[in-house]
Amino acid sequence: MAGKKKKSVARAPEKNQPSRKPAKTASAGAGVQKNGVGRGTNPARVRAILKGLDEAYPAATCALTHENPFQLLISTILSAQCTDERVNQVTSTLYRKYPNPEAFAYANPAELEQEIRPTGFFRNKTKSIMGASKLIVEKFGGKVPKTMEELLTLPGVARKTANVVLGTAFGIASGVVVDTHVQRLAERLDLSKNTDPKKIENDLMKIIPEEKWIIFAHQLIWHGRRVCRARYPMCAECNLYRLCYYPHKTA
Numbered sequence: 175m176a177g178k179k180k181k182s183v184a185r186a187p188e189k190n191q192p193s194r195k196p197a198k199t200a201s202a203g204a205g206v207q208k209n210g211v212g213r214g215t216n217p218a219r220v221r222a223i224l225k226g227l228d229e230a231y232p233a234a235t236c237a238l239t240h241e242n243p244f245q246l247l248i249s250t251i252l253s254a255q256c257t258d259e260r261v262n263q264v265t266s267t268l269y270r271k272y273p274n275p276e277a278f279a280y281a282n283p284a285e286l287e288q289e290i291r292p293t294g295f296f297r298n299k300t301k302s303i304m305g306a307s308k309l310i311v312e313k314f315g316g317k318v319p320k321t322m323e324e325l326l327t328l329p330g331v332a333r334k335t336a337n338v339v340l341g342t343a344f345g346i347a348s349g350v351v352v353d354t355h356v357q358r359l360a361e362r363l364d365l366s367k368n369t370d371p372k373k374i375e376n377d378l379m380k381i382i383p384e385e386k387w388i389i390f391a392h393q394l395i396w397h398g399r400r401v402c403r404a405r406y407p408m409c410a411e412c413n414l415y416r417l418c419y420y421p422h423k424t425a
């Protein structure tokens with residue numbers, strides 16, 4: 175998900191590349207903490223991970239093309255079970271036809287369904303988009319609300335979408351976006367032992383400084399797409415290698 179700016183693949187810089195020898199980190203003997211937080215959450219280790227991510231992805235941001243908070247909201251709803259590239263293809267024409275919340279709110283649902291069909295789950299997404307747009311028009315004066323509580327009242331909007339909109343569109347750190355990449359990376363980097371996104375988010379909010387919540391999620395998403403892929407993580411390319419406890423590293 176990203177503003178309009180698309181960056182080229184960010185690689186870990188050659189210099190300062192940590193040794194690939196698996197680390198015996200200070201946390202290795204810490205054991206699993208009671209609250210389900212991973213064993214690797216001691217502050218020094220977390221700081222080292224944040225530093226590595228900053229070095230590799232200093233300008234990570236959302237990859238969904240958008241010009242305003244409303245478009246980001248719609249694109250994020252469309253991105254469920256769909257790639258950002260596909261969403262961006264669809265929205266490149268969609269936002270010309272539907273330029274504001276009113277246009278979506280009172281759209282012809284059969285037409286809208288066909289227009290967003292390539293993103294999958296198009297019937298449910300149409301209901302969510304029209305329902306959210308209607309509420310924005312009729313209850314929020316045509317503006318996307320800026321609080322988690324209000325955003326969660328919109329159809330089709332759960333914490334992940336609300337965090338994306340608040341963080342990327344408004345710069346409000348309301349939590350940590352937990353998508354499939356963040357979920358996978360949190361486990362591989364041993365930052366959380368939980369599998370439920372809300373619990374993972376809680377774990378991350380405890381160990382990541384609040385001022386890093388927004389970019390940290392973007393950085394993990396970028397890392398998950400470019401290097402730490404679900405099926406074939408490119409561990410030889412990874413500047414977090416020494417900090418990673420994943421037992422199936424590929425190098």
Ligand code: SF4
Pocket residue numbers: 362363401402403407408409412413414415418419420422423424
């Ligand atoms: S699994 Fe591999 S690519 Fe992923 S964080 Fe660990 S070392 Fe890096």
